[in-house]
Amino acid sequence: MDQITFHHDTVLSDVHMLLPNACHLMTYLNRVGQPVFISKFKILSGAERLDNSEPNEDRGQDTNATQGEVKKEVGAVNVDTLLDEDGDLDVTHRPRTMSTEGSGRALVCPIILQQSSPELEEEDNTDDEADKCFKDIIKIEHTMATPLEDVGKQVWRGALLLADFILSEQLMFRGATVLELGAGTGLTSIIMATIAKMVYCTDVGEDLLSMCRRNVALNRHMMEPGGSEVRVKQLDWLRHDFCTDADMEFSWKEEEIADIYDNTSFIIAADVCYDDDLTDGFFRTLYQLCSNFTHTCTIFISIEKRMNFTLRHMDVSCDAYDHFCHCLSQLQELVDGRCSFQVEQLPSNFEQFLLYERIEQLELWKLTATPTSF
Numbered sequence: 001m002d003q004i005t006f007h008h009d010t011v012l013s014d015v016h017m018l019l020p021n022a023c024h025l026m027t028y029l030n031r032v033g034q035p036v037f038i039s040k041f042k043i044l045s046g047a048e049r050l051d052n053s054e055p056n057e058d059r060g061q062d063t064n065a066t067q068g069e070v071k072k073e074v075g076a077v078n079v080d081t082l083l084d085e086d087g088d089l090d091v092t093h094r095p096r097t098m099s100t101e102g103s104g105r106a107l108v109c110p111i112i113l114q115q116s117s118p119e120l121e122e123e124d125n126t127d128d129e130a131d132k133c134f135k136d137i138i139k140i141e142h143t144m145a146t147p148l149e150d151v152g153k154q155v156w157r158g159a160l161l162l163a164d165f166i167l168s169e170q171l172m173f174r175g176a177t178v179l180e181l182g183a184g185t186g187l188t189s190i191i192m193a194t195i196a197k198m199v200y201c202t203d204v205g206e207d208l209l210s211m212c213r214r215n216v217a218l219n220r221h222m223m224e225p226g227g228s229e230v231r232v233k234q235l236d237w238l239r240h241d242f243c244t245d246a247d248m249e250f251s252w253k254e255e256e257i258a259d260i261y262d263n264t265s266f267i268i269a270a271d272v273c274y275d276d277d278l279t280d281g282f283f284r285t286l287y288q289l290c291s292n293f294t295h296t297c298t299i300f301i302s303i304e305k306r307m308n309f310t311l312r313h314m315d316v317s318c319d320a321y322d323h324f325c326h327c328l329s330q331l332q333e334l335v336d337g338r339c340s341f342q343v344e345q346l347p348s349n350f351e352q353f354l355l356y357e358r359i360e361q362l363e364l365w366k367l368t369a370t371p372t373s374f
């Protein structure tokens, strides 16, 4: 197996395409036959970090050289020279090049290596032990190129943006109780747990939640020194309550629900608004939680504006982002006598602790939910 097969409903996160270790070692096939990989994310130290504080017009373009080049080429060409004698467009294709020099992109298509030899397994275990000594390496088990209903098994750029924000605002989160919605592989919750006291890391689906729980276990050494804890739980935005059925894995205990209502000071969510019905469910869940809090809660949401050309608009647009903005304004305008929401977009110019493309379409939003009688 050295190629991913793409079907019409397959999605592949850029994070996996651009990881520096472009050869991905498959570790096993999961219950539904998807190849599972382990990737390492290094938390950059002081001198290694990327400083995004200076306004940089090239941001999102210099690392995204392919797009930038196309724009320049179109701008430089005299359109008349591209028409044939009948007036049809005569398009000269750019020569295909494998060179990625200066683009920052390692390889466009991940190469998959299947783990089969005992030597490799041994090497990998040695690696495991070595990594435990490093407090700056996060190991994440994930799949690649999933159907849309399994997107949580991949790591998305929004998770890395939110993780960067958490690492750059450590004082704010120290010792806090935090709830993550739609946590996927759990990467952002794990980063949060290096600072906060208790993190409830939630999503849906036993398969995904099991993977997430394994990731928490893989990175336990990062949380132990601070005595913090990550609890992986099911929280489905399309249901109206916490699942407390003791026979179900990832269900809630009454005291955990009480802890959520009494102590959650932050709710975080990365890249969870990509389908309008799910976005509605997500905002309903946010409202239900916050309107039952007796304290102020701050919510951080990262989103990637994915632009598409649609025949309906005859232009590039991002319906999912427009719907997200619509839900934000509805929350802000809400007058229900229980709680009020303030909404603001935060600048995304904080330091970069993790390696990924901080493209300009990545946004971070802050919502402040305050009980009306506060």
Ligand SMILES: C[S@@+](CC[C@H](N)C(=O)[O-])C[C@H]1O[C@@H](n2cnc3c(N)ncnc32)[C@H](O)[C@@H]1O
Residues within 6 Å of the ligand: 151, 152, 153, 154, 155, 156, 157, 158, 159, 160, 181, 182, 183, 184, 185, 202, 203, 204, 208, 235, 236, 237, 238, 269, 270, 271, 272, 278, 281
């Ligand atoms: C694009 S992924 C983002 C995952 C992770 N936050 C990240 O950025 O890598 C969207 C996440 O929303 C979760 N999700 C979708 N529907 C949900 C629902 N009804 N309730 C809770 N989570 C849901 C998915 O399982 C998935 O983990």
